Amino acid sequence: MAVTFKLNGKSQSVDVSPQMPLLWVLRDTLGMTGTKFGCGMALCGACTVQINGSPVRSCVTPVSTLAGKSVTTIEGLSPDASHPVQRAWAELDVPQCGYCQSGQIMTAAALVDKKVAPTDADIDEAMRGNICRCGTYQAIRAAVHTAAKYRAAKGAA
């Protein structure tokens, strides 16, 4: 059964088992490996993408639920890593091993879209579903604050 949805701004049709989670459609069917597998049970956040602008765990999202929706992955967040969150991440050199960072960035991007000046408590609440085993949390917290400033400046311009 073919499903059609918007992927990073372009129409995408896939003909796979309707139960196949978006994560595996992205990685195995479409060869887009920026979205990561970490737990398969929405417990770690490594697979986070945005669906209609909200952060969603792609590992538990059957592809059949996506008809007509708009999916953004790390590959589509910006063409050149210029999204305010990516700029902040680069400035603070956040990643260590980097494996969880696609998911961290997709969650953070949704946060700064929603909150102009997120507090530490806002960051805790939005980001606590994203595990980083390297322990980059302190850098992530600082980078989200920086990203929010970039986002606000961009919005004002």
Next chain:
Amino acid sequence: MANRRDFLKVSTASAGGLLLSFWLPESSPLAAQQADSLIPGTPISTAPRFNAFIRIAPDDTVTFQIHKAEMGQGTVTSLPQLLAEELDCDWKNIRTEFPAVEPEYGPMMGVFGSQSIRTSWVPLRKAGAAAREMLVETAAKQWKVDASACHTDNGFVINNSTGARLSYGSLAEAASKIPPPAEPKLKDPASYRFIGTSPKKRDTAGKIAGKTIFGLDVIRPGMLYATLQRCPVFGGTVASFDASKAKAVPGVKHVVQISNGVAVVADSTWAALEGRKALTVKFDEGPRAVNSTASLRKMFADLAAKPGATARKEGDAEAVLASVMKDSVMKDSAAKKVESVYEAPYLSHAPMEPLNCVAEVTADGCDVWASTQIQQTARDIAAMVTGLPKEKVRIHTQYIGGGFGRRGRADFIAEGVEIAKAVNAPVKLTWTRDDDLQHDTYRPGSYTKLAASLGPDGMPTAWTGRVVSQSFAGLRNGVDSTAVEGVADMPYSVPNVYVDYHNPDTGIPCSFWRSVGYSQNTFFTESFTDELAHAAGKDPVEFRRALLQKNPRLLGVLNLAAEKAGWGKPLAAGRHRGVAVVNNIGSYNAQVAEVSVEKGKVKVHRVVCAVDCGVLVNPAIAEQQIQSGIVYGLSAALKQAITMDHGRVLQANFDTYDPLRIDEMPVVEVHIVKSTAAPGGLGEASTPTIAPAVANAIFAATGKRIRTLPIRPADLV
């Protein structure tokens, strides 16, 4: 399975020469989508080669071969700093590759034991200096002047008298052909321009764009996807299996038995996982099906009642202890004896990138794409499984999504290669998170008895330790040094010391876990040292200072951490401090943790960490590694344990093996001592000290002594 000793033997004796030899043409559309990615070695540089580490192309591109792996510890940035420092090249012209296994890289290829900088410090600077001298000599010959009449500047050789300049790229072809100098001259540290600085990490750009290719991201033309059903009990074997339902799952292509279980191979990971769910396997579980956490604890405690193999003996600690009356102050003496039992659980590594292996076996040989910490082990295992000579095995090192020691083992590579061989196609084997937690090679659990006597002045007169923790790194005179490290080499000056060791037979696979024996033993000894300080009525920092007079570098970090943390100064209401120190992996580390405890809930607010790691190559990476080690250790101290029943691991995912999350992250402050000593390690430096620093702060807060990890709320109320 090859162990550390085997691979040392193998790697020094093996032949190779594969540096240039291999990259398959990319033909599938999926592979083409990865063409602009950071697949290391795409394409492998064929530029003029100066030595095992350096190639320079006519367009001035300098390619460094990174003979380690990158798992977040910064090797693709810090190792180029060493090379670029002595080569004197332009930082913006550098690219890096992970080379094939070659004898030239010696036994220290791979990343383990916080060795990357330590083992590269001399050879990489020499490699850079040698290439630079070859470039200078070539330019001098062209100008018909002496090499001493030339100097280099950021990728150019310059004629001192005429000011003429020749780029490294223009000289490379000729320079690469002259004999390398035997003893190249190294720079005066005063003129360093890369070492001691923090350039932006070279892999950040790929990692924030989702472009970096980790092992699990490798796609090969015609590749199939595999999962493996293993026996839930260690050492068990497949008795029989019924593949009919699995084969009926759409997309499933093969169901095959291999050494470690039954593999389901399909056209997507999802189909392989669905196929595995439908598979029926009967296992012969073997003798370890009786293991439980309670039975293991009893086995360990029984052993701890008996003398073990001697790990350290100085003076006669047992006689001194026997002469001190147990439990109390003697009527006519201030001497005291303190005795405690400490316990730590088995732990899983749980890197974010689940274990995986892409393998392809053809008549021409075997190719393995893997995020491996030790390339030689990976190669040797693949050779063993395929029966091919080692020269026919090509390991393509990929970026690692977290290792922490787990990826030093090659069980997942053996499995991937065996499946690829069985189905005669390129295969990607993916471990799920429950595979990872239930088939890890674990940090061994430990049951350790510590005892000490204090003299009338309150200072220790004797110290004994009995460690019960299973061996995985080999026994010498009955002792596995990795099991007793931290206890046997506890850093304090005590006149009588005795440490012995038991190796319980559990059948549980174990291996190196970030900071190895220190990960549990430093918790034991530093908590116990706190007990002694309190028994002596002394301040825990003052007590340690008195015992570290012969250990100036450890004393130095203790003093620095105490000063920066404001030790002894008033704290916000409800907050308390604890301190701990360790000397491991050639570095010195002290931490002061600031903690509050409310209704059994521990909150770690702030950690002040002082480090002496000798010469500092990259301060920003060093600070990140210290933060990282603290988070890893704090996750274990507060939240994690692997437990067993009926021989099965009970944890299956992050809901039951939960790491620290951002809302639990303390503020971590890192202070690094300036030093000209040879570099020490950093990746494992800060992991051991966080648990005892927190536990000692909990004692300050509540009067409750934590002797078992993880810290349980029930122990605090």
